[in-house]
Amino acid sequence: MSLLQVDDLHVTVDGKLILKGLTLTIEAGEVHAIMGPNGSGKSTLANVLAGRPGFEITSGTVNFEGVDLTPLEPHQRAHAGMFLAFQYPIEIPGVSNMEFLKAANDSQRAAAGLEARSAVEFMKSVRTLAESLDLNPDFLKRGVNEGFSGGERKRNEILQMLMLEPKLAVLDETDSGLDIDALQTVANGINRYHNSGNAVLLITHYQRLLNYVVPDQVHVLADGRILESGDRRLAEKLEAEGYAWVTA
Amino acid sequence: MSDSPLDIVSQEYEAGFVTDIESETLPPGLDEGVVKFISAKNHEPSWLTEWRLDAYRKWRDMPAPVWAHVNFSPIDYETISYYSAPKSQTDGPQSLEDVDPELLRTYEKLGIPLHEQETLAGVVKQRPNVAVDVVFDSVSITTTFKDKLAEAGVVFCSISEAIKSHPELVKRYLGSVVPRQDNFYAALNSAVFSDGSFVYIPEGVRCPMELSTYFRINAQNTGQFERTLIIAEEGAYVSYLEGCTAPMRDEHQLHAAVVELVALKDAEIKYSTVQNWYPGDKDGKGGIFNFVTKRGACIGERSKISWTQVETGSAITWKYPSVVLRGAGSVGEFYSVALTNNYQQADTGTKMIHLGPNTKSTIISKGISAGHSQNSYRGLVRTSPAARGARNYTQCDSLLIGGKSGAHTFPYIENKSATAIIEHEATTSKVSEDQMFLCQQRGIDAEKAVSMIVNGFCKDVFRELPMEFAVEAGKLLEVSLEGAVG
Ligand SMILES: Nc1ncnc2c1ncn2[C@@H]1O[C@H](COP(=O)(O)OP(=O)(O)OP(=O)(O)O)[C@@H](O)[C@H]1O
Ligand SMILES: [Mg+2]
Numbered sequence: 007m008s009l010l011q012v013d014d015l016h017v018t019v020d021g022k023l024i025l026k027g028l029t030l031t032i033e034a035g036e037v038h039a040i041m042g043p044n045g046s047g048k049s050t051l052a053n054v055l056a057g058r059p060g061f062e063i064t065s066g067t068v069n070f071e072g073v074d075l076t077p078l079e080p081h082q083r084a085h086a087g088m089f090l091a092f093q094y095p096i097e098i099p100g101v102s103n104m105e106f107l108k109a110a111n112d113s114q115r116a117a118a119g120l121e122a123r124s125a126v127e128f129m130k131s132v133r134t135l136a137e138s139l140d141l142n143p144d145f146l147k148r149g150v151n152e153g154f155s156g157g158e159r160k161r162n163e164i165l166q167m168l169m170l171e172p173k174l175a176v177l178d179e180t181d182s183g184l185d186i187d188a189l190q191t192v193a194n195g196i197n198r199y200h201n202s203g204n205a206v207l208l209i210t211h212y213q214r215l216l217n218y219v220v221p222d223q224v225h226v227l228a229d230g231r232i233l234e235s236g237d238r239r240l241a242e243k244l245e246a247e248g249y250a251w252v253t254a
Numbered sequence: 255m256s257d258s259p260l261d262i263v264s265q266e267y268e269a270g271f272v273t274d275i276e277s278e279t280l281p282p283g284l285d286e287g288v289v290k291f292i293s294a295k296n297h298e299p300s301w302l303t304e305w306r307l308d309a310y311r312k313w314r315d316m317p318a319p320v321w322a323h324v325n326f327s328p329i330d331y332e333t334i335s336y337y338s339a340p341k342s343q344t345d346g347p348q349s350l351e352d353v354d355p356e357l358l359r360t361y362e363k364l365g366i367p368l369h370e371q372e373t374l375a376g377v378v379k380q381r382p383n384v385a386v387d388v389v390f391d392s393v394s395i396t397t398t399f400k401d402k403l404a405e406a407g408v409v410f411c412s413i414s415e416a417i418k419s420h421p422e423l424v425k426r427y428l429g430s431v432v433p434r435q436d437n438f439y440a441a442l443n444s445a446v447f448s449d450g451s452f453v454y455i456p457e458g459v460r461c462p463m464e465l466s467t468y469f470r471i472n473a474q475n476t477g478q479f480e481r482t483l484i485i486a487e488e489g490a491y492v493s494y495l496e497g498c499t500a501p502m503r504d505e506h507q508l509h510a511a512v513v514e515l516v517a518l519k520d521a522e523i524k525y526s527t528v529q530n531w532y533p534g535d536k537d538g539k540g541g542i543f544n545f546v547t548k549r550g551a552c553i554g555e556r557s558k559i560s561w562t563q564v565e566t567g568s569a570i571t572w573k574y575p576s577v578v579l580r581g582a583g584s585v586g587e588f589y590s591v592a593l594t595n596n597y598q599q600a601d602t603g604t605k606m607i608h609l610g611p612n613t614k615s616t617i618i619s620k621g622i623s624a625g626h627s628q629n630s631y632r633g634l635v636r637t638s639p640a641a642r643g644a645r646n647y648t649q650c651d652s653l654l655i656g657g658k659s660g661a662h663t664f665p666y667i668e669n670k671s672a673t674a675i676i677e678h679e680a681t682t683s684k685v686s687e688d689q690m691f692l693c694q695q696r697g698i699d700a701e702k703a704v705s706m707i708v709n710g711f712c713k714d715v716f717r718e719l720p721m722e723f724a725v726e727a728g729k730l731l732e733v734s735l736e737g738a739v740g
Contacts (some may be wrong), residue, residue, distance in 0.1 A: 079694070080691060080695055081700070084694070098689050098707060098710055099710055106706070110693075110696035113697040150692075
């Protein structure tokens with residue numbers, strides 16, 4: 007049984023067909039990268055997997071560890087182990103990062119029948135994680151992404167991933183807008199998270215990140231479909247030649 | 255057992271039980287005889303009886319105010335009973351032994367232990383540093399930690415007791431901040447108030463503990479008209495908190511309180527309210543009408559009064575805690591969270607009246623409307639010509655949940671001081687779908703997500719509450735928002 011199995015997926019947004027028969031299989035232990043032109047449907051795929059309202063599946067299936075995801079609410083999908091790092095992380099004013107992380111962790115543990123972790127122990131482990139991502143622990147007291155720079159927001163997404171330890175982490179352009187050191191930091195974070203029991207789906211425009219986080223497979227998503235798949239050499243070819251040859 | 259008076263909410267409206275005790279209740283209706291009866295019950299001096307009668311006569315000739323942004327059918331004041339007291343309290347010295355055991359159990363249910371010995375012995379959990387005065391229907395039941403407060407020279411008792419023990423203070427200050435004819439509900443209160451709290455902090459004394467009054471309406475068809483008077487002498491400091499609950503009843507009940515605060519030179523009074531009166535059911539049936547006049551007078555130089563309120567209850571709230579800034583350099587603050595859900599209506603805000611030079615005021619108001627509710631902020635900032643260099647900063651934020659509620663802002667500015675600086679900022683926002691989705695994606699369900707986002711929205715106000723109450727206020731919002739999404 008695959009971790010994620012997407013078959014012939016068709017999705018409309020506001021009545022407009024965006025995904026037009028997308029098929030993708032991800033096994034536990036793998037790293038996949040999806041590349042593709044702007045507007046091709048990459049974020050749409052990520053949002054559909056996470057269950058964002060407004061995305062309608064008109065045909066096709068999405069199975070997660072053999073379970074149909076489509077009837078599940080977003081928070082239930084999160085409990086099942088689905089994580090989405092947002093392309094544009096937003097602010098929640100007044101809700102501190104620490105409070106937010108604790109609430110997320112408590113809900114996920116409760117759903118798994120586990121007791122909440124003690125506040126002291128939890129805060130300590132979050133602080134350690136934050137430091138490993140070069141996020142000053144003071145960030146944890148500030149509102150979620152409140153006044154964060156673009157790069158800080160991206161690192162904050164990785165912090166949430168490391169803390170929640172999902173089964174599948176879909177990272178939507180987490181590498182965009184990072185400086186050279188931050189890219190390295192984020193890559194280290196992803197590698198630290200990744201193990202044989204989970205998987206990563208990287209959505210990216212640059213093969214730079216793939217130098218640090220080595221993908222098992224690279225896919226080209228164009229016009230709502232996966233048109234080409236290969237190993238990491240495909241990313242290099244795309245970087246050199248662009249998408250014209252795929253979509254031609 | 256919960257560990258504090260206000261930690262009484264977990265789901266629905268948990269404070270909604272009725273206590274079955276024998277009480278002495280006056281038949282409905284109001285005339286001079288009723289006013290005299292109440293005054294006689296309290297063994298009041300004749301000046302006070304006259305004072306009440308004068309208020310009654312003024313009230314009789316006043317029309318009920320209609321300007322608030324609230325809607326309700328006129329109240330028939332002849333159907334309300336103006337006095338109800340637990341029976342065993344009616345005569346003689348009042349100690350806990352005389353109190354109906356059923357009543358004691360009520361307070362236990364609410365998490366308010368009244369036996370200090372037990373508290374001290376650790377039998378019952380209570381905040382170590384809060385003295386509690388309890389007002390049940392119209393009568394003050396007991397005040398805890400009196401001795402410890404007396405050591406510091408602090409007087410904390412029911413107003414009926416203060417009328418006997420400190421008549422000169424009561425005579426001097428009662429009605430000095432809110433005159434009898436101030437408004438319709440204040441006049442009614444002045445005529446028929448039966449009890450409430452009295453606080454006196456002597457010169458230079460910092461009150462050694464938080465003071466708290468807990469109001470409970472129990473009896474049916476009874477109005478509650480409590481009267482609170484707090485006086486802080488030169489250089490004194492006190493932090494005071496009131497909490498309120500009521501049983502769930504199908505008919506509306508009237509609550510018309512008056513609170514007066516007096517701060518002398520360099521004194522500071524911090525007054526916090528967590529109001530959780532029964533709001534009515536989800537179809538708008540029943541609930542308390544909360545028509546309250548609260549005002550503080552900063553008489554002395556550099557004195558300071560701050561009002562912090564968290565309003566989640568009542569079917570209708572009509573309430574404008576205000577500060578009259580007379581002393582040079584005195585400071586007034588108003589921090590408010592008003593949450594309305596279902597068919598609740600709130601028209602609340604403040605008045606900052608700048609009379610003295612270099613007076614300052616800050617207004618932070620957070621209104622949250624969910625369901626079919628209507629939530630209005632109404633605020634007045636007035637400066638007199640003498641208020642040279644006066645400053646006001648007002649920030650007024652509204653948050654809407656769902657598409658059927660309303661938020662309204664009515665700021666009034668009357669500036670007669672050429673050198674005053676008055677700033678006003680207002681925002682209206684919605685709980686965004688993106689924020690909701692972010693929370694849900696991390697595993698937090700919709701209901702919890704809304705309450706977290708709303709709590710974040712209120713943070714600037716919660717910060718002003720005494721620590722332990724801030725947590726409770728957060729929980730209260732969570733409960734009050736139940737059913738607001740989905
Ligand atoms: N509400 C909407 N109504 C109509 N079209 C929409 C709506 N939302 C998204 N789209 C369209 O769907 C298409 C796919 O968008 P998506 O965000 O998935 O692209 P992407 O591959 O992630 O692009 P990028 O690389 O720029 O992030 C775009 O053409 C976009 O304009
Ligand atoms: Mg995108």
